[in-house]
Amino acid sequence: MPNHPNSSEITLRLVIHGRVQGVFFRDSMRLEAQKLGVAGWVRNCSDGSVEAEVYGKSADVDDIVRWAKRGPDLAQVERVDIERADGCYTNFEVIRKSES
Numbered sequence: 001m002p003n004h005p006n007s008s009e010i011t012l013r014l015v016i017h018g019r020v021q022g023v024f025f026r027d028s029m030r031l032e033a034q035k036l037g038v039a040g041w042v043r044n045c046s047d048g049s050v051e052a053e054v055y056g057k058s059a060d061v062d063d064i065v066r067w068a069k070r071g072p073d074l075a076q077v078e079r080v081d082i083e084r085a086d087g088c089y090t091n092f093e094v095i096r097k098s099e100s
Contacts, residue, residue: 009055009088011085012084014065015050015051015081017079017080017081018077019074033064038055039091040056068080
């Protein structure tokens with residue numbers, strides 16, 4: 001299990017449910033993450049959800065989680081499942097093809 005270089009940094013895995021595909025969720029999340037200084041990735045899943053791992057300072061990760069709970073204007077987020085994860089990232093990317 002990788003250690004975070006700074007104990008104030010955390011990684012969370014998010015699974016966002018609702019009308020979250022086809023509404024620019026991934027690109028909007030990338031822009032928001034870059035604005036907040038959060039790293040990680042986001043991708044569409046075959047079940048219609050969006051999955052992301054977000055890494056950064058605890059307060060910044062909290063901000064991107066709050067954003068994910070509402071998403072971009074066209075999204076209708078029903079719920080966000082959140083769990084701890086272990087990844088350490090240096091940038092934020094949109095994964096275009098789902099592995100799920």
